[in-house]
Amino acid sequence: MKRIITFIVTILVLSGVMAVSSPGLLDKVRLGLDLKGGFEILYEAQPIEAGQKVTTESLNQTAKSLEKRANVLGTSEPEVTTEGANRIRLKIAGVTDEAEVRKKMKEPANLTFRSANGCKDATDFCKIELLGSDFKENGAEVRYNTLNQPEISITVKDKAKFAEVTKRLIGKELGIYLDETQLSAPVVNSELTDGNASITGNYTMEEANTIRDTINLGALPLKLTEKYSQSVGATLGKQSLDKTIQAGLIASAFILIFMIGMYRLPGILASFALILHTWLLILVFVAADFTLTLPGIAAFILGIGMAVDANIITNERIREEMRNGRSVMSAVKLGNKSSFRTILDSNITTIIVAGVMFAYGTGAVKGFALVLIVEIVLSIATNVYFSHFLLTLLVKAGLLKKPKQFGVKESEIRAL
């Protein structure tokens, strides 16, 4: 009696928790770009000056600046990650004007201060004296000068370097360039030792603010080239999501019907374990803040197929023991025990493959592998331990005592 109550309470509580939490949980699953639209770009970073190296620091710095820019542009949840030694992956969802964002992201790549030192022409600013990376992050400010005109003050990182440049260029022009556009070309009046400089010109306040923002954002230490890009329209993403979920539901329904038809009561228990498995997977996704992508859903559905395998192995094993003439109790016990090792071995080999996919894959492949790994671990918890637990409870409670309830015909049973 106690066991029946335990069984019923377990089922009811879990069903209740799943039913109540599912709608909220599903809403919280973070969808990938392929499911909600957006774009992803993989940049390769190169040093702005030839011969220099891309350091981890400069790469991280660049990634940070990119993220800042994306935020300034008002995009929702930009995701910027560095990859390997010189790559940055950028993901932005729900952008209406993609081209604009893309352009802005890498546009002010080169803030340079140039002199005409050794150039053919005095107006030909060919020598780069200072780079955007020489200026302090967020160091640019707009203020009013004595003539009540807006000017932009900037701060350099290395005072000595700036002093040296300005000393050398006294009386000469120092061109301030954003890529190939000259912002201003002030004449250096004196050696600047405090590391501050100001850009003056006939700017309106608005212009000055734009230049300031550009300089602040423009301190990209590295040059970026697009190596891979994927952009998905929002409608298309939604379409893929709906279609794939629909396919998943049909497949799942088929699998559950198959399990119940094949294994009767244990099949129902297995189906319950499968539903629990799916719910836990979604829970893990939300808790760990994973992003669900289309290949992820594929792994999800196929993983259910694989979880079914664990149930089939166990149930077939139990049936086999029964056909060999064992009692229901000992058949379940033996079946659970010997199927466990098989399931573990077969699942670990799949984890090895998934682990390699995770290590060597990028983007979609990584997501797929991650879902597969999580699923296998969860599958062992739910479709092995939990399934066994429920089955043993019922058998011990005396509710499952006839081989027929396992789909085994009396005529198939032979003497031990």
Next chain:
Amino acid sequence: MRFKKEFDFVGVSKYFYTISIILTIVGIICLSVFGLNYGVDFRAGSNVDISTSKALTSAEVQPILKEIGIGEDASITPGDKRINIRFTEVLNEDQDHALKAAILKLDKTASFEINTVDTEMAKELGRNAIYAVLISCIGIIIYVGIRFEWRFALAAILALLHDAFMVITVFSIFRLEVDLIFITAVLTIIGYSINDTIVIFDRIRENLRFSKTKTHDDIVVLVNKSVNQMILRSLYTALTVFIAAFFLYLFGGESIKMFSLAMVIGLVFGAYSSIFIASPFWVLLKSKQKTQKASNPSKV
């Protein structure tokens, strides 16, 4: 124990070996003559998928491309309310923009999916895929070698390489597009194939423990018995996963269609190879050991 009429899986394996060898040769010829139809992931270029409210034809799209000055050799594949354009060159931002604007003029509700891969990147993806397959194999050899023995590992690897190769062959013959997701599918097939093989091997190992196999015939009987015991499980599992993959293929999103198709093909080969290739191959390896060490037969 009562004797039940059992199917002689090992006996018929020579026919299946022949079939597999023929298929492998066909595959090698096919791959070396036609190669694979690489998607944008591996060949560099841009792939544009457009979902529209009405059917667009190539004839409608062609002039647009011409006007923008791109895609002289682009392949345009119209579908039901969608159209795919595959460029061999990498679309730059302006071209990308121009294309979108032009298509939106034709159909206001058009939705786009654009993938662009740089040549260098494409090469790297391909290289990583090969590494992934090789490292998976090594991992499996190590694990199976420790948990079972090297003969099982070798037979399992043979079967999984066979399955992966068969899927690649089918894709080569039917000119289906091979992209990054396809590689994922192949790796997953490897995962399933090994899963299926291990379950059967596990039974062989278990039966070995309780038997005294002395001759080649003893091993054949034992493997046949094991496979017969596991055949239902193998079929059921293959069926359930097959159905899942098949429904994904039929109803799933466009971008995982090829993935699902590869899975469907791979699952069939996976179930087949575990029974008709891996197990008989293990018999072959095991018998060799027996003739050398007939005096020490019980070692597993």
